Amino acid sequence: MKNFEKVSIANEARVELHDKLNLTGAEISINELPAGASVPFVHSHKKNEEIYAVLEGAGSAVIDGETVQLKAGDWLRIAPAAKRQFFASEKTAIKYICIQVKAGSLEGYTMTDAIV
Amino acid sequence: MKNFEKVSIANEARVELHDKLNLTGAEISINELPAGASVPFVHSHKKNEEIYAVLEGAGSAVIDGETVQLKAGDWLRIAPAAKRQFFASEKTAIKYICIQVKAGSLEGYTMTDAIV
Numbered sequence: 001m002k003n004f005e006k007v008s009i010a011n012e013a014r015v016e017l018h019d020k021l022n023l024t025g026a027e028i029s030i031n032e033l034p035a036g037a038s039v040p041f042v043h044s045h046k047k048n049e050e051i052y053a054v055l056e057g058a059g060s061a062v063i064d065g066e067t068v069q070l071k072a073g074d075w076l077r078i079a080p081a082a083k084r085q086f087f088a089s090e091k092t093a094i095k096y097i098c099i100q101v102k103a104g105s106l107e108g109y110t111m112t113d114a115i116v
Numbered sequence: 117m118k119n120f121e122k123v124s125i126a127n128e129a130r131v132e133l134h135d136k137l138n139l140t141g142a143e144i145s146i147n148e149l150p151a152g153a154s155v156p157f158v159h160s161h162k163k164n165e166e167i168y169a170v171l172e173g174a175g176s177a178v179i180d181g182e183t184v185q186l187k188a189g190d191w192l193r194i195a196p197a198a199k200r201q202f203f204a205s206e207k208t209a210i211k212y213i214c215i216q217v218k219a220g221s222l223e224g225y226t227m228t229d230a231i232v
C-alpha cells in the first residue's frame with residue numbers, strides 16, 4: 001500500500017472515504033441533509049465509537065431519546081450502544097462528517113505515538 | 117462514561133478533542149497555520165494512521181520527500197511510518213483536521229457494524 005493517498009471532495013450528498021483512501025483504522029463519511037430532512041432510521045453500533053463534526057448549517061441529533069442541538073463547529077462523540085438519529089434544521093441544510101473508529105482501540109497518541 | 121459528549125469549537129490555533137470528548141478510538145485535532153507558517157518539525161508515528169481534512173485555505177504536505185498540494189475539500193491518509201510536515205501557503209492560512217487512529221484497528225463499519 002502506498003504511504004499516502006489523497007482525494008478531493010466536491011459537494012455530494014454522501015461520500016465514504018474508507019475505500020477511496022485505503023483507511024485501516026477508521027471509516028469516514030461526509031454527509032449533507034437538506035433543510036427538513038433526516039437520516040431515515042435510528043441506529044446504534046456493535047463496536048464502533050462515532051465522532052461527528054458539523055461543518056456547515058444546523059440541525060439536531062436524538063441520542064437515546066435526548067435531543068442535542070447542533071451547529072457548525074460542534075463536535076460530538078457517541079458511544080457504540082447509544083441509539084441515534086440525525087436531522088437537518090427545518091430552515092437550513094446540515095453538512096457533517098461522521099468518523100467511525102473501534103471503541104477502545106487507541107493506544108498512544110500525539111507525543112506518546114509520534115517519532116519526531 | 118456518558119453515552120455522548122458535545123463540544124463547540126471556536127477559532128483557535130489548535131484544539132485537541134481526545135480529553136474534551138472522552139474519545140477512546142481516536143485523537144482529533146483542529147489546526148490553523150497562518151500564511152507562510154509550518155509545523156516546525158517533521159514527524160512520523162509508531163502505530164497511528166493519520167487522516168487529514170483541509171477545511172479552509174491552502175498549503176502543502178511533504179511526505180517522505182514528496183510535496184502534495186492541499187486545498188479545502190482535500191482528504192489525505194498517511195501511513196504511520198511516513199515522515200510528514202505541513203505548510204500553509206505563502207499567501208493564505210490553512211485550517212485542517214488531523215485524525216489519529218491505530219492502523220489496522222477497524223473491524224466492521226457501517227452496515228457490518230451498525231444495528232438498525
